[in-house]
Amino acid sequence: MSRTVDTIKEKLSIVDVVGSYLKLEKAGQNFKAKCPFHNEKTPSFFLSPVRNTFYCFGCGEKGDIFTFVEKFEGLDFMGALKVLAERAGVPIIREEKGERDSRDRLFREMEEATLFFESKLQGNTEAFEYLGKRGVTKETISNWRIGFASDSWRDLFDHMKKKGWGEGELEAAGLIKKSDKGYYDRFRSRIMFPIADTSGRVIAFSGRIFGKDDSDAKYLNSPETPLFNKSETLYGLDKAKLSIRKNNFCILVEGQMDLILSHQAGFTNTVAVSGTALTRSHLTILRKICNRAILAFDSDSAGFRAAVKSAEIALRMGIEVKIADLPGGKDPADLVKDNPEDWKKAIAHSRHIIDFLLESLFKEKPSARKLAEGVSRTVLPFVSSLESKIEQSQFVAKIAERMSVHHDAIWEELKKARSFGDLPDNQKGFTPDRAEKGEGGDKKTHRGYIERRLTSLVFWQEHLGGDPMIVENIRKRVREIIGEEQLENLVAELAPFKNELLFEAEAYFGGAEGFEHELADLLKNLNRDHVKEEFGKAMRELQEAEKMKDTVRAMELLKRCQELSKQMNELSVAK
Known part of the structure; x- marks a missing residue:
C-alpha cells in the first residue's frame, strides 16, 4: 500500500x-x-x-x-x-x-445490498410504474440506483448469507434486525434510495413505503452505523458537489424525491438532509464549497419552522441564506412533476431570509404592536447577523418603510437584538490581516508578530542550508536590538512551532528577491517597538524616583527618557 x-x-x-x-x-x-x-x-x-x-x-x-x-x-x-x-x-x-479491514468490508456489503435492491426493482412492475407516475425517468432511476425491497421477511438476509456475510455484519450495517424469532430484513415493501458518501460509496438507505397501508412510517432510514452518521451526511452531495462549487450556491430540500426530481430538472446543485433536521455539521460540509444556500423546504408550518431554524444556523456560520417560496403548498417533487418551470421560477425568485420573514409577518396582517414585536423578535436578529453595514442599512430602510416608522427607531431596536453571528474571541483564528493589525502572534501584540516573523526567518534560513553568515547576520541584528538573552528565550519559546514557522516564512518571504527588504522592515519595526517599550519603562521609573524624592536617579532617568524620545522621533521620521 x-x-x-x-x-x-x-x-x-x-x-x-x-x-x-x-x-x-x-x-x-x-x-x-x-x-x-x-x-x-x-x-x-x-x-x-x-x-x-x-x-x-x-x-x-x-x-x-x-x-x-x-x-x-x-x-x-x-x-x-x-x-x-x-x-x-x-x-x-x-x-x-489482511489489509481489508472491517470498514472496507462494510462498504462491499452495502454495495452488494444495493445491487440486490436494484435487481428487485427491475422485477417489480408496480413499483417501476409508480416511479414513472411520480415523474422519475428510467435514466434517473439508473443514475440514482433506486431499488426495491420486497415484502418478504428474509429476502435480503438469505441473499447476503449466500454471498458470505454473517448475521453480525448485516446487523452492524443496519440491513437486518433481530427479534425473539430470529433475524429479519429491516426494509420491506419499500422503494429504496441508496445514500452515498462524497466519493459515491453507498453507506446507508432510505426506504419509502410502497404497496402497504400507512400504519408504517412513510420513510425508513438506516440506523447510524460505522459508515453512516445522519447528522453529517447530505443525500446527493456526491453528485452535487462539483455543481455547487461551480455555481457557489446549493439548494437544500428535505426529501429523496425532492432531490432526485430537482436534479432531473437540471438543478444538479441540490442536496437533501437524510432523516434529520439540517445541522451545523451539514452546513460545515457545505461551507467548504459554497457560501450561499437556497432552502426549499415544504410549505407547511413544519417546513417554515425548519427553514427559519436552518437559516439561523447558516447565518451564524457566515452563509448567505435565501428561501424559495413554493406555490400552492406543494413540495418540490410535486412542483417539478406538475410543471418544472414553476420549480425554476421558485428558485430564481427565492428571497433573502430577512425579506422572506418580513413578508411572512405582513401576510398575517397583525396589529401595530404585534408587528413591532414580530420584527424585533424574529427579523432583527437576522439583520444584526449581517457582516455588511451597507446591507444592514438597506434592510433597516426597508423595514422602516414597511412599518412607516423612522430609521432611528429601527436602529435603536437593532442595538438590542442578539446577533446570531456573534462568536467568542477564542473561535476567531489567526490570519495575516489580523497579525498586521497587531492581533496575531503568541503575545497578541504587534511586537509578538514581528518577533515571530524574525524567528521564522532564522529557522527558514537554517533549513535552506545556505550561507551560515545569513543566519548569523539576522541573529546579530536582532541581538543588537533586544539583547542576547531575550533572543535565545524567543528562539526557545517558538522552537516547538518550528515546522509551522518554516511554512510561514516560505509563505511570506517566498523568493530571495524581497528577502532583504522584508528583513529591514521587520528590524526597523522591532527597533521602534523596543524603543517605545524602553521609553515607557523609563517613564514609570522616573515617576517612581520623583515620588521617592531621589533627585540623582530622577535626573539620570530624565536624560534617558529624552534620549529615547529622540530615538522614537528619528525612527518615526525614518518611516
Whole structure:
C-alpha cells in the first residue's frame, strides 16, 4: 500500500488537488486560499509546492493531499486513497489480504445490498410504474440506483448469507434486525434510495413505503452505523458537489424525491438532509464549497419552522441564506412533476431570509404592536447577523418603510437584538490581516508578530542550508536590538512551532528577491517597538524616583527618557 501512496504523491501535486476544490492565488513561491475548514475573510490557507503540503495559519490544519481530501470530503484514508488513485490513474494494489479491514468490508456489503435492491426493482412492475407516475425517468432511476425491497421477511438476509456475510455484519450495517424469532430484513415493501458518501460509496438507505397501508412510517432510514452518521451526511452531495462549487450556491430540500426530481430538472446543485433536521455539521460540509444556500423546504408550518431554524444556523456560520417560496403548498417533487418551470421560477425568485420573514409577518396582517414585536423578535436578529453595514442599512430602510416608522427607531431596536453571528474571541483564528493589525502572534501584540516573523526567518534560513553568515547576520541584528538573552528565550519559546514557522516564512518571504527588504522592515519595526517599550519603562521609573524624592536617579532617568524620545522621533521620521 505504501508504494501506491508514494506513486500517487509523485503524480499529483498539492496545488493540482487543492486547486480543483478551491480558488488559489499565487503568493511568492507558494499559493494561498480562504481556508475551507474555518470561516475567514482573508486567506490564511497556504500550499507549498516544494513540500507538497498545506498549512492554515488561522486554524492550524495541515497535511498532504491525502489529509486534505479526507477532511474536505469527510472520508477515511481508504476513501481518500480511492479518490486520488482514480484521479492519478494508479491501481490500488493491496500488499496483504489482511489489509481489508472491517470498514472496507462494510462498504462491499452495502454495495452488494444495493445491487440486490436494484435487481428487485427491475422485477417489480408496480413499483417501476409508480416511479414513472411520480415523474422519475428510467435514466434517473439508473443514475440514482433506486431499488426495491420486497415484502418478504428474509429476502435480503438469505441473499447476503449466500454471498458470505454473517448475521453480525448485516446487523452492524443496519440491513437486518433481530427479534425473539430470529433475524429479519429491516426494509420491506419499500422503494429504496441508496445514500452515498462524497466519493459515491453507498453507506446507508432510505426506504419509502410502497404497496402497504400507512400504519408504517412513510420513510425508513438506516440506523447510524460505522459508515453512516445522519447528522453529517447530505443525500446527493456526491453528485452535487462539483455543481455547487461551480455555481457557489446549493439548494437544500428535505426529501429523496425532492432531490432526485430537482436534479432531473437540471438543478444538479441540490442536496437533501437524510432523516434529520439540517445541522451545523451539514452546513460545515457545505461551507467548504459554497457560501450561499437556497432552502426549499415544504410549505407547511413544519417546513417554515425548519427553514427559519436552518437559516439561523447558516447565518451564524457566515452563509448567505435565501428561501424559495413554493406555490400552492406543494413540495418540490410535486412542483417539478406538475410543471418544472414553476420549480425554476421558485428558485430564481427565492428571497433573502430577512425579506422572506418580513413578508411572512405582513401576510398575517397583525396589529401595530404585534408587528413591532414580530420584527424585533424574529427579523432583527437576522439583520444584526449581517457582516455588511451597507446591507444592514438597506434592510433597516426597508423595514422602516414597511412599518412607516423612522430609521432611528429601527436602529435603536437593532442595538438590542442578539446577533446570531456573534462568536467568542477564542473561535476567531489567526490570519495575516489580523497579525498586521497587531492581533496575531503568541503575545497578541504587534511586537509578538514581528518577533515571530524574525524567528521564522532564522529557522527558514537554517533549513535552506545556505550561507551560515545569513543566519548569523539576522541573529546579530536582532541581538543588537533586544539583547542576547531575550533572543535565545524567543528562539526557545517558538522552537516547538518550528515546522509551522518554516511554512510561514516560505509563505511570506517566498523568493530571495524581497528577502532583504522584508528583513529591514521587520528590524526597523522591532527597533521602534523596543524603543517605545524602553521609553515607557523609563517613564514609570522616573515617576517612581520623583515620588521617592531621589533627585540623582530622577535626573539620570530624565536624560534617558529624552534620549529615547529622540530615538522614537528619528525612527518615526525614518518611516
